[in-house]
Amino acid sequence: MIKVNNISKSFGDKKVLQDVSCEFQSGKVNLIIGTSGSGKTVFMKCLIGLYAADAGEILYSGVNFGQMDDKDRKDIRQQIGMLFQGSALFDSMTVEQNIMFPLDMFTKQSITDKRKRVNEVLARVNLVDANKKYPSEISGGMKKRVALARAIVLNPKYLFCDEPNSGLDPQTSLVIDKLITEITKENNITTVVNTHDMNTVLESGDHIVYLHQGLKEWEGNNKDIIHSTNQRLNDFIFASQFMKDAKAKQMEEEMKKRV
């Protein structure tokens, strides 16, 4: 579990995050949503320690991340897996070498065991026969799956995904969402996803935090979001006519059931 207490972050005079508090439970897909410039990425970078928050605290299983010494911070980072927006695969390494890299660095397993683990995670993300390919030789969707495989190869307790669906077609986006959800439930991982993909929000959002101009504006889940009366959230989620109609239809059906 990750608990965030009143964190704030500014760059010069610009307040990017203001007094944000929330709790990310394990075994759930926790989403951070918001318009561009709302502070989602900065929030996630604060959570993983790439930015230091100006105020507030971030607790990983009750331990304050900001007050950890370098060694403890390194230890906690080895329990974190991260799926980056652009995949962040190492260009000079093959798919297998990319996934094996954390195992090489932090375990003393034999090469046979490491290969076995790599094949396991590749099979888990439904990617076979790609071991010897370089990142430049595979598609965007495959890159995301390789990055996800690398993120989970050390069995992390925490998984962070920064816009996992950006640049992907809707079908591949659904595959990635499904994988993230399944892996989260199977391994009881605390997963935090930064997204503005509405399919992800409505399909996978076990817990959703909506940010607007650095402030937490709304918190709930994918069931609550349909009934939300928050105007800004509604404008953001149901921006298109299609989504507005879908919401109206859903509300109508629920009303009929009640009657």
Added chain:
Amino acid sequence: MKLLSHIGRYLQMLGGMFAKPENMRVYGKEFFHQCNEIGIGSMWIVIIISLFLGAVTTVQTAYQLISPLVAKYVIAQIIRDSSFLELSPTIVCIVLAGVIGSKIASELGNMRVSEQIDALEIMGINSKTFLIMPKILAAFIVIPSLVILSMFLTVWGGYMAGTMTGIITDAQFHQGLIKDFLTFNIVFGIIKAFTFAFIITSISAYFGYNVQGGSLEIGRASTTSVIVSCVLILFADYGLAALLLTK
């Protein structure tokens, strides 16, 4: 103010580099990979430059030595000493600043922009130690070796150009090579090579590691790293000469 900020961040980067490696075997592998990248990748250009530097120096020295009172073997002495003291360490390292420096800056810049450096940090790996330290250590081994190779090739290039065109005889050239030979000149050339190796790798790593933006900024960082490295090499060249050669 901007210069002071750069100096501060550069020193901070160097300080942050000295941390215990997470896994010596992986770091060792990376070190040998960098030796190969820096050494083999630059060997051919060093060979070509050195041979021509020697040949041109021979022809131009002979052109200027018109007095019959000056013995021919002096040409070989001039080639030997200018190669050991200046041509091989300085000219070769300036070329290497372009070849290796731009490669390091663009490689690290691309890793920064595509979040590969962030990925390393999130994994709990000190990215400065993993990415920069092996490059500097590899350069310490490879660049002085290339400079020593260049010293011999420059002299050989001079010998070939001199003897094949009849400027100097084989015996005169050998006489010039051994006359008043100072071992310190080779040592001085190697000291310069070590200093320049550090400048080339650390400066280009600094500019690459701190890139912000996209491909345009990577290109700018690459160009800036080459310019700054060349200027610092020339400063260090003068500084070392003033420090170690003045009596």
